[in-house]
Amino acid sequence: MATRNNPPAPARADLFETLRRPSKNGQPKYARLSDALLEAITSGHWKPGDKLPSEEELAEMTPFSLGTVQRALRQLSEQGIVVRQHGLGSFVAETDLKMEDPWHCRFLDDAGERPLPIYSKAVKREAVTRPGAWCRYFPDAGDNAIRIDRVISVNNEFNILSRFFTDRRQLPALWEKPLPTLHGVNFKRLIMRESNMLITRIEHLVRAMQFDEDVSATLQLDPPATGMFLQAGAYMGRETCVYYQEFFIPPTQRTLVIPDGILGNRR
Template sequence: MTASAHTPPPLLHLTGVNGLPKYLQLRDALISAIDEGRWVPGDKLPAEDVLAEMSGLSLGTVQRSLRMLVEEGRLLRRHGSGTFVAEKQAPLGGPFQHFRFLDDSAEGLLPIYTKVVRRFAVNTAGPWDAWLSSDRLICIDRIFSINKEFDAYVQIYFCGRRFPELNQVDTKALTGVSFKDLISRRYHQPTSSYTQKMRICAFPDAICKAIKQPAGTTGALMEIVAHDARGDAIYLQHVYLPPNGRQLLIQP
């Protein structure tokens, strides 16, 4: 017997994480469906109104989630054809917060590709002590390739006891992962606010070498602290941005 044209599509199961906006829950549900093979690279996603029916959310919420996934490189829009799953070499998962570089149109965002350089225990005093109190402080160094035009060096400091998985998982599995998103989804600890500072300084020689810049390069050093709902620091990031011709979108 042929299925009726009015048979409702299978549901998308939202994460249901308290405090996580619906559009982020839908984003996570779509990513999970892709990672589980429900849709594979090259597949066309259902139309927006069908996704709204599958998720039980409004059309506007669906559209917001899809825009985010397009910006993150997980989906591709083809004018007149629809929305498709991108190839697996996807840029950084989002949502974007601090690395939103505008493209030539000044409306879209450049894709960002990540690579883990190293993970190590921090045994020395430093600026992280003002924010993080732990006897097991861990740092993960990554290189962010901005549209494969230039590289930024990113260091993230966190408490290894608070987030043990980040200290144990194979670092290859962290390629293309947003730590903010991972911590929110895996540990149910969404970021409520940020403290952000920036100064211009000469980069250490090792960082210049890692991002293929001349020794003594001067650029922007961003310090970003993520806070939970209680105001406690979740992690600290140091971002070394070399001189470049792109605009960085800065919003509260």
């Protein structure tokens, strides 16, 4: 990984000034530090490939312990935002994880006006062998059905598990591209750009459900955990399904905006 020469650590201490004030919402210390680091990265203060201050330097620059620093970096590493290399330090990941203009996972900010930023990491891709809800959308896919799992961070406040299903004959790029290149990718844009398929209609189904152990573990929730289960089927025309997605959303006070079902030429 390419690295850049960083300014001395004290020159960056102002980034963490707000951390010296009490938390207004009781957010854990490691989450506050993780948020501050993510804000510095997304604002361009640290760019892809940049080396972050060492764990010891961060502990000196913030009011937090070394253990809190390590937990914050571990969270960013699990989200794919930071790469930790033993003996070398922590670096900003080369891949931009921020997803532009999402159609789903549009949670509003405190003012209820703008969608919060989201960051996605593709964690698994496989051929689908077991029947499930996806069969309704791709009854003729046979051995060509695939599933891509992504962990989506909403403003670094909470994570969502997304399971994306499609027929790889329709969307070969999603099957053939290296998995890390799918981090931060807006799949709908990729579909329209590489497959020339225009999504004209989206069907949504929403219900509350108790998450199974796999979902709870992925979202780092203590079982039994209950949340929102959102299903989205996207169509070209009336009958041709382009993709089907499942979203496992933990409890949150954020407002979720569901896009209109009829999209027309919306991009």
